[in-house]
Each structure stands twice: as C-alpha cells, then as structure tokens.
Amino acid sequence: MNTTLRALLGATALCATAGIGAAQDNVTLTIATVNNGDMIRMQGLTGEFTAANPGITVEWVTLEENILRQNVTTDIANQGGQYDIMTIGTYEVPIWAKQNWLVPLEFDDAYAVDDLIPAVRDALSVDGKLYAAPFYAESAMVMYRTDLAQAAGVTIPESPTWTDIMTAAKAMTDKSAEQYGICLRGKPGWGENMAFLTAMSNSYGARWFDADWKPQFDSAEWKATLTDYLTMMNEYGPPGASSNGFNENLALFQQGRCGIWIDATVAASFVTDPKNSTVADKVGFAQFPNKDGVDNHGNWLWAWNLAIPTSSDAQNAAKTFIAWATSKGYTELVASKEGWRAAPPGTRTSLYENADYQKEAPFAAMTLTAINSANTQKASVQDIPYTGGQFVAIPEFQGIGTAVGQQFSAALAGQMSADDALAGAQSTTLREMTRAGYIK
Amino acid sequence: MARAVTRNARIGWTIAAWAVALLIFFPILYTIITSLKSEQEAIAGFDLIPSFTLESYQTVQSQNNYWRPFMNSVILSVGSTLLALVVAIPAAWAMAFSPTKRTKDILMWMLSTKMMPAVAVLVPIYLIFLRTGLMDTRIGLTILLMLINLPIVVWMLYTYFREIPGEILEAARMDGASLRDEILYVLTPMAIPGIASTLLLNIILAWNEAFWTIQLTTTKAAPLSAFIASFSSPQGLFWAKLSAASVMAIAPILVLGWFSQKQLVRGLTFGAVK
Numbered sequence: 056m057n058t059t060l061r062a063l064l065g066a067t068a069l070c071a072t073a074g075i076g077a078a079q080d081n082v083t084l085t086i087a088t089v090n091n092g093d094m095i096r097m098q099g100l101t102g103e104f105t106a107a108n109p110g111i112t113v114e115w116v117t118l119e120e121n122i123l124r125q126n127v128t129t130d131i132a133n134q135g136g137q138y139d140i141m142t143i144g145t146y147e148v149p150i151w152a153k154q155n156w157l158v159p160l161e162f163d164d165a166y167a168v169d170d171l172i173p174a175v176r177d178a179l180s181v182d183g184k185l186y187a188a189p190f191y192a193e194s195a196m197v198m199y200r201t202d203l204a205q206a207a208g209v210t211i212p213e214s215p216t217w218t219d220i221m222t223a224a225k226a227m228t229d230k231s232a233e234q235y236g237i238c239l240r241g242k243p244g245w246g247e248n249m250a251f252l253t254a255m256s257n258s259y260g261a262r263w264f265d266a267d268w269k270p271q272f273d274s275a276e277w278k279a280t281l282t283d284y285l286t287m288m289n290e291y292g293p294p295g296a297s298s299n300g301f302n303e304n305l306a307l308f309q310q311g312r313c314g315i316w317i318d319a320t321v322a323a324s325f326v327t328d329p330k331n332s333t334v335a336d337k338v339g340f341a342q343f344p345n346k347d348g349v350d351n352h353g354n355w356l357w358a359w360n361l362a363i364p365t366s367s368d369a370q371n372a373a374k375t376f377i378a379w380a381t382s383k384g385y386t387e388l389v390a391s392k393e394g395w396r397a398a399p400p401g402t403r404t405s406l407y408e409n410a411d412y413q414k415e416a417p418f419a420a421m422t423l424t425a426i427n428s429a430n431t432q433k434a435s436v437q438d439i440p441y442t443g444g445q446f447v448a449i450p451e452f453q454g455i456g457t458a459v460g461q462q463f464s465a466a467l468a469g470q471m472s473a474d475d476a477l478a479g480a481q482s483t484t485l486r487e488m489t490r491a492g493y494i495k
Numbered sequence: 496m497a498r499a500v501t502r503n504a505r506i507g508w509t510i511a512a513w514a515v516a517l518l519i520f521f522p523i524l525y526t527i528i529t530s531l532k533s534e535q536e537a538i539a540g541f542d543l544i545p546s547f548t549l550e551s552y553q554t555v556q557s558q559n560n561y562w563r564p565f566m567n568s569v570i571l572s573v574g575s576t577l578l579a580l581v582v583a584i585p586a587a588w589a590m591a592f593s594p595t596k597r598t599k600d601i602l603m604w605m606l607s608t609k610m611m612p613a614v615a616v617l618v619p620i621y622l623i624f625l626r627t628g629l630m631d632t633r634i635g636l637t638i639l640l641m642l643i644n645l646p647i648v649v650w651m652l653y654t655y656f657r658e659i660p661g662e663i664l665e666a667a668r669m670d671g672a673s674l675r676d677e678i679l680y681v682l683t684p685m686a687i688p689g690i691a692s693t694l695l696l697n698i699i700l701a702w703n704e705a706f707w708t709i710q711l712t713t714t715k716a717a718p719l720s721a722f723i724a725s726f727s728s729p730q731g732l733f734w735a736k737l738s739a740a741s742v743m744a745i746a747p748i749l750v751l752g753w754f755s756q757k758q759l760v761r762g763l764t765f766g767a768v769k
Contacts, residue, residue: 118709137630310535
C-alpha cells in the first residue's frame, strides 16, 4: 500500500471517529501524559486532530511517571477537574473505576471496540464496562542474541523454560569480554524489579497472597523464584545489576553486552532499531519462560491508557480525542508519517494482521502471543483473591511492592541473603496488610 | 624560610579551595557535560569527555515550548520575592526595633513552619486553591511561594536590622520623620546590602521550588521545574535530554548568581553598617 493511499485511509477513518468533535465549540482539553516515544509522537500529531475538530484546543502536560501518578491521583481523588484526559496504567484503571472516578467509555461502530485485543480490553474493564482506552500495550518476553546463542551452541525454544534460559545464559557469558549471559531488572520499585519478579514468581507457581490475603513469601515457590533469580544475576548478570531498570538494561542490550534480556515487549522495537542498537539484526524473541511443570508464562500485561475523570467538564470533547488517538485510523496515520514500526503496539488485533506491520516488525507475532497469553484476572496457578499480572491491583501495592523490591534489591547487591530478604518481605507485607484491614 | 612556608601554605590553601569549589560545582558541571552527549553515551557510564552534540538541546526545543515556563519562572520568583519584601520589611522592623518578650518565640514559630514536610499540607492547600480558583494561576503560586519563603526573609532582614543602631532611627524621628519615612528613607537605604542579598537568595529559592509548582499547575502557570519534569521517561533513554532541559532551566539563575555574587557574598557575610 503506498503512502498516499495509507494517508487517505487514515484520514477517512479519522474523520469518522472525529466527526462528533466537529460540532463542539471552543473547548480546551488538558491532557496529562508521560514522556514515552509513542506519547511524544501523539503530541506531535495533535494538529491533525485539531484540524478535524476546530472547536477543540489541546494542551499537554507531560510529566515524569511518578510525578504524573502523584499529580493525577491528587486531582482525581479531590475531584479537582484540572485534567480532561489522564494517561494512566492498567494498575490504576480497575481501582479508580471502582471508586467511580472514571467515565465509562462507549464508542460507536467506527471505533471497532471488538478489535481491541481481548486481554487488554479485559484489564481495562470493570463489570463489563470499558473505563479507559489503550494507547499502547505490552506484555513481557525473552529477547536474545541469536549470534551469541549460535556461537555458544545453545537453542532457545519459542516457549522456553527457566532451565533453558539458565543454560543459555551460562553458555553465553564471557565476563572477561564484558559479555553477560542475562540482564534483568534489579532496581527497586513496584514498577521496576517487582514487576519482573512478580511475573517470574507467577511463572514459578507462586502468589503474593492466599485467599485470606496472607502474604506467601514464606512459600517454597517464592524461595525458588528468588534463589534462581539471584543465581542467574550473580553468575551470569552484569555488575551493579541492583541499579539496573528498564532503561539501563536497554542500553546494555543495545550495546551488545547482554545475551538475554527478559522485559517488556515494547523494548523489541528499540533493540531492533538500527539507528540506536548495535545488535539490531541479531535479536531473537521467545515467550516469557515458565518453570518446568507450571503452565504459566508470567501474565505480565501493562498498557498506557487514556481515561476521562468524572471531574472533567469537557467529557464529550475528551471522548472525541480518545476515539481519535486510540483508533485504527490513528495507527494508519502514524504509519503514513513514520512507518509501521512506529505504530503504537499491543492494542488492536488488526495491527497484527497487517502484512506491512508484520514485515517491518519482526517481533510482532511474539508480542501478540505474549499479550494474548497474559491472564490478569488470574495471574497465579494457585487460588488468589486479587487481579493484576505483574502487580496486585490493590491501592496498597505501590507502597508494599516498593518495600519488598528494596529487600530483593538488597539481596541482589549482596547486602542480605535470599532467606533474609524473603523473611523481611513477609513481615513487611503482613504488617501493612494487617494495618490496611485485609487481615483481621 | 618563613616566607617559603607561607607561600607553600598559600598554595595548599588555594588548591584546597579550588578542590572544594570543584566538588560543589561538579554536579552542575556533569549535568552540562551530559547534556552535550548522545543518549547512548549518557547512559554508557562515567565519562568527562562528551561528543559535543547539541542533539538533546534541539530535541528539547522541538518538543516543548521553553519560553512560556521561563516567563512563568521569572514572574513567580520575582513577584513572590517583592511581595515577601513588602510584608517582611515592616515585620522585621517591628521585631528589631520594638521587640516584645514574645519576639523570639514569634521568630521561632515562623521558622518552625519550614520544618513541616510540604506533602503534609498538600491536600488542604490543594483544596484551598481549588475552591478559590487559584489552581494553575500565577497569582496563586506567587502568594504561595511568598508565604513559603517569608520566614527566611523575615529572619534575614531581622538579623540585618538588628545591627543598625536604634539611635539613628531615633534621630530621624526627632527630625520629624514619620514611620513611613523612617522605614523608606532611613532604614531601607542603610540595609540595602542585606535587602539585596535577601532578595537574590529568595529569587533563587523561588526559582528552584519544585514541589508546589508542579502540584498546583498544569499548563498556564507551570514554571521551569515542570519543564524539567517532562523529560524523564520510564521507557526510553532520556539522561541527555533531561540534562539539556536542566541546563536550560538553571542557566538564567546561574547567570544571575554569577553577576550578583559580590553583592550576595557581601550581604551574607557583612553586617548592615560595616
């Protein structure tokens, strides 16, 4: 499909979704968002939206993720009405929807809500109502160096086990050449090392809480999770890994220092980008590993979503913008301007059926497999009282997750043993859950 | 021999002074160096030699409008400082020249308001701003920044005023000066170095304030602190861009500090009548 035709198709679909907005008079939308590549691109394309909706002006507030979370939480909890659209994650959506802080979203047929990937749609719905529209979504998967694997004589299957990963990581490690078999998150934080370790624990059959909300860090599954994580990182990982988060590991992988990196699927577009990655044409993909005998691939699912707070006084215009920014037409528009690799991933089935996208994004099939296999309604193979994949969807999780993440990061830094870290995590979580009233 | 020892000591002290100065300045220097690197270089590790690329500055310029937050920073810092001086000069005068037995307690109470973490009063202040329509307004933030820095301004001015002999003011009164004349034409000129250093310090404090200016603004009144906060990315490399935004944000206040350092040091170290 040539560029002109794509642009025409995009414009047609955009007009369809933006048609309601054309009738609106002089509304200013204030949109809070994070500084991610896809979000910045959307800001750059705002002119296309305002041209089709002359009565709507768009003002952007871009903030660092934690500051954004603090700001929008303060605003929405106090019904401040400062923002008409908020960029929020899959963690906030169900919690805020249950508080009646978000406007349920209903779109017309042109929006094709059924085209949203079911796992993502489910994660953003409460009682069957959609409360936020996904702008881009991700699961987690294995990214590995095909050349190093071949040189080391190891194979990583499409659906590897942790044993496969450990074997491959060991074979690919050459610390004298600053070549590390595996790079994983170690920086403490509920959205940093605990996102990875929670997903890893799911794949080991562990769970955060039993049916009575009692913490489970004293279980054999959590011990196996943390022990194997520390073994991999200490023996095959880079030095100073307790300070490494997504961005640090991205840089290490792009510089060719990592044999395997297991992280968010969105990283695939960065590591295969020849402009920034020295290993762009040497990257293979596989599903998030599982432990032998445990049918669970981590259940990592995250999306940055656009939602309308009930305190907004421009809800119709906000809905018009969201319908535009998360539409198929927007994806076409991005593709026509910057190519299919730049299309926001993970939200629509149609993107993964598109031959042009498949051709430009070698990671497309594995990304879709990863997202489709994520079950955020039941993240563990054991009985659990909570939802959420790489997090627990309760308001207390930010604090508890970060406190536990600090214990595990300290264990990685060699400041305490795995047993001490697990004992610390258990007592901290038990105390906080009791204080919050979950445990009577 | 004695001269040699003196010279050696002087060289030693000079080296030590430069080392301490470099140590204090190093975070700013490294921010400037990082802003001149590519994103890959910036995250690669500790390296003092950048590739001298201006790519990050170009990206920062193209992504965000610098001048609106810059103007907001100027208006908020200068406005809140002038407002604070208008309130603090009479207050400091009263406490310095007509003290009561509770003056010390009042000064301590004022200072104690700085001891509470800002986040502890976030919700009440947020609600006041919300209900009074001050949210995301320059006037609201000017008043708030004035109140935040007022204890320090009063303390500093009180210290300067205390060093001015009361007899001079008495003489002015005997010559028929009114209270207004006494403050405006006698006290203020004598305390100019102190007032100038207080003014400069307060501008710097207001310029750098980041908690309230980010919490209580969205688009209209957001200053450079919010501008910096917009360049940190959870997914994607950002250190060079963040450093470039930081350099652009601190450059004006660095220049101001550089040109006014003589007055600033004199005001902070000398008394009013020396």
